[in-house]
Ligand SMILES: [Ca+2]
């Protein structure tokens with residue numbers, strides 16, 4: 001795990017926003033070949049970088065939902081909103097968020113980070129951003145009583161997944177209104193050249 005950088009910016013109208021990049025490199029089934037003097041061999045590497053971003057400005061691009069905007073931010077970094085189907089990844093992200101204090105008001109004021117889990121047909125069938133369904137028997141980490149598709153604020157209900165930091169939920173999953181704003185978000189970015197970082 002390593003922290004690449006922390007950026008802060010603010011304007012007179014927008015309250016401070018901070019993006020925290022950090023992350024977790026995973027080597028799964030990696031054959032650590034010597035890459036000295038050669039391009040790394042992506043076929044031997046399966047590495048991902050996860051970026052935890054603090055919330056964006058509340059008035060960010062209202063032409064799209066806030067969730068769509070978060071996804072576009074990840075795309076602009078070469079990735080997608082994070083898939084947390086792997087319990088180890090889910091746990092490591094929560095640990096990172098807690099250790100870095102990103103669950104506090106300095107990073108998020110609206111109780112959560114969007115992740116790559118949506119319910120596009122509003123029918124309770126959740127899908128990860130890589131297209132994989134949240135299948136029956138698959139790992140889940142929903143908060144008690146969630147997903148509840150609360151429709152008090154939107155007749156379409158809640159269809160966008162978040163790591164929920166309200167009360168003592170500590171990052172358990174929740175379905176949230178897709179246009180609830182502001183929110184933090186977590187990106188997953190391929191890092192196929194991680195093997196070049198090995199000695
Ligand atoms: Ca729903």
Ligand SMILES: [Ca+2]
Nearest residue numbers: 148149158175
């Ligand atoms: Ca909910």
